[in-house]
Amino acid sequence: MVRLITHNLLACHVKGCTSNNFPLQFKDVQIELREAEFNPDFLRNFMPRIEWKALVDAARQLGDTSLPEEQPEMVDDEFLQKLHHVLLEVHVEEGAMVCPNCNHSYPISNGIPNMLLAEHEIG
Amino acid sequence: MSRPELQAPPEIYYGDVEAKKYTNNSRVQQIQADMTYRALELLNLPPGDPALLLDIGCGSGLSGEILDEQGYTWVGVDVAPSMLEVALEREVEGDLFLQDIGQGFGFRPGSFDGAISISVIQWLLNAETSHPTSSPPHRLMRFFTTLHAALRNPSRAVLQFYPTSDDQVQLITSIAQKAGFGGGVVVDYPNSKKARKVYLCLFVGGGGGAQQVPKGLEDEAEEGEARAQFEKRRERLKKRQISGKRKNVKGKDWILRKKELYRQRGKDNVPNDSKYTGRKRKAVF
Numbered sequence: 001m002v003r004l005i006t007h008n009l010l011a012c013h014v015k016g017c018t019s020n021n022f023p024l025q026f027k028d029v030q031i032e033l034r035e036a037e038f039n040p041d042f043l044r045n046f047m048p049r050i051e052w053k054a055l056v057d058a059a060r061q062l063g064d065t066s067l068p069e070e071q072p073e074m075v076d077d078e079f080l081q082k083l084h085h086v087l088l089e090v091h092v093e094e095g096a097m098v099c100p101n102c103n104h105s106y107p108i109s110n111g112i113p114n115m116l117l118a119e120h121e122i123g
Numbered sequence: 124m125s126r127p128e129l130q131a132p133p134e135i136y137y138g139d140v141e142a143k144k145y146t147n148n149s150r151v152q153q154i155q156a157d158m159t160y161r162a163l164e165l166l167n168l169p170p171g172d173p174a175l176l177l178d179i180g181c182g183s184g185l186s187g188e189i190l191d192e193q194g195y196t197w198v199g200v201d202v203a204p205s206m207l208e209v210a211l212e213r214e215v216e217g218d219l220f221l222q223d224i225g226q227g228f229g230f231r232p233g234s235f236d237g238a239i240s241i242s243v244i245q246w247l248l249n250a251e252t253s254h255p256t257s258s259p260p261h262r263l264m265r266f267f268t269t270l271h272a273a274l275r276n277p278s279r280a281v282l283q284f285y286p287t288s289d290d291q292v293q294l295i296t297s298i299a300q301k302a303g304f305g306g307g308v309v310v311d312y313p314n315s316k317k318a319r320k321v322y323l324c325l326f327v328g329g330g331g332g333a334q335q336v337p338k339g340l341e342d343e344a345e346e347g348e349a350r351a352q353f354e355k356r357r358e359r360l361k362k363r364q365i366s367g368k369r370k371n372v373k374g375k376d377w378i379l380r381k382k383e384l385y386r387q388r389g390k391d392n393v394p395n396d397s398k399y400t401g402r403k404r405k406a407v408f
Contacts (some may be wrong), residue, residue: 006198006218013229013269022231036216042196043172049233053127088196112207115200115222115229122226122256123265 002092002113004062005046008015012099013115015123022100023054027105029095036088040080043087047075059086079098126245126287133246137182137203146183146209155241158320159186160323162239162281163193164335165309165324174236177273179224179282182206184215190239191216198235200224227269234273238280244323245284248291258297267302276328280304283322292321299325302380311340315354375401 012021052071060069066082097106097113104121106113127136137145145151157320168174174195181187181199183206187198188198197217201207207219223226225247247261247266255261270280286292292308299306304325324336385393394400 005196005216006220009198009230011229011231013227021229039173039194039196042175043171046175051231105253110208110211112204112211112219112221115220115226116202117223117226119252119254119256 002097002108003088004055004058004090004113005087007058007092007097008051008087009037009049010097012102012104013123014099014102014104014117014121017099017102017104021099023051023058023100024093024097024106025100026058027096027098029062029108029117030093031062032091032093033040033089036084038081038084040084043080043083044075046087047071047083055086059090062090064090126285128249132249133252135204137206139205139208141252142183142203142205142209145206145214146185150390152185155185156189158241158283159189159239161311161320161340162186162241162283162322163189163293165281165322166237166239166363167337168237172236172393175234177230177235177238177239177270178217179238180246181217181219184210184213184217184219185238186241187215187217188213200228204237224266225257228273230269230273232272233275235278236275238274238282240280240282240284242285243390244282244285244295245286245291248294260294263295263298264302267299267304271303271327274327278327279306280325280327282325283320283321286321295323299323303327305329307336309337309339313339313341 007023007026010024011023012024014021050071056067058070059065064086067086072079092108093111093113095108097108098104099106104117106115108114130136166176176190176195176197178187178190178197178199181201182203184199187197187199187210198220199210199215199217200220200222201210202221202223204221207221210219226245244263244266247262249365250257250259256265274280284295286295296308304327306324306326309322309324311322313319322339379396380394382396382400
């Protein structure tokens with residue numbers, strides 16, 4: 001159940017991997033669409049925390065091109081609906097997330113990413 | 124039986140069997156629910172503000188279910204795959220991660236509006252290997268620093284845990300302070316053996332008006348059902364001990380009643396009642 005909302009918060013936490021460790025790249029993913037309750041207040045509240053470019057790139061990688069390149073100044077209901085769909089309704093079920101810096105791969109199985117590190121990778 | 128955290132590491136202790144047992148036990152469910160509500164109360168989020176919370180050690184989603192019910196969006200991490208599997212079966216709403224909190228989080232700074240954790244961080248107090256990264260202080264430090272980074276300013280983290288000694292509380296709070304947290308320990312029902320619960324209430328930031336550590340609940344505050352079982356019986360016992368000797372059961376009333384009963388049954392030689400009945404004899408010497 002990796003949704004793009006959490007993907008947008010997630011950076012690599014391997015020891016010494018501190019720059020260029022965000023966003024993690026999706027690899028060999030299977031996605032599933034599942035409807036969620038629309039909550040405009042939550043989205044408005046969460047908007048300032050979004051790394052917009054990372055979100056748009058990730059969405060494009062998963063085959064969703066509904067979001068504009070730049071974060072719009074004006075927030076209307078239609079836009080919030082799109083954002084809601086991308087952030088909360090696209091679930092990545094299988095595949096992996098790969099760190100662009102250290103190439104550590106976090107496998108996703110059954111919707112749960114495995115974030116465990118080996119002993120030498122712990123910071 | 125010794126505490127679960129002393130028996131095996133969490134990902135092994137909570138195997139398939141134990142995960143099911145734990146989740147289906149109605150007593151565990153009740154306690155977890157109570158503690159989650161209390162943790163949310165201590166978290167003190169502005170009402171009506173839809174927040175993004177982190178559930179540390181979400182397990183099978185017993186606490187997550189309550190977060191769903193309260194309308195929060197949440198992300199859960201746990202180290203036991205079997206527990207997460209049960210959570211998937213129960214179809215909780217939050218995103219789940221298989222993660223060892225002692226290895227630290229990888230979340231971007233300022234990601235969450237708050238964090239809760241129910242009965243988890245005592246698991247960090249046992250070293251599993253002799254590698255330096257597996258020592259409890261190192262793991263706690265890593266956990267608290269990355270948690271501090273992942274929380275927004277201002278926000279709170281409420282972590283309920285079961286310490287076995289005051290030294291453990293001391294260790295945990297001192298490391299949390301070194302990681303930049305303010306706040307302290309809140310103890311609910313400090314005088315009850317069963318109902319006593321320890322919450323670590325940590326603050327990130329807070330600006331000029333420093334945040335106050337909330338007060339723990341006292342026994343008097345809540346009468347009746349919320350109290351631990353058998354508390355009443357113990358109280359009654361105590362009262363009796365204070366008042367000294369018990370009331371004499373075989374007093375005058377009892378003797379008169381018995382004699383009346385014997386007469387009714389037609390027993391011979393029942394002594395007559397008089398003003399001396401049931402009175403003690405004078406000491407002869």
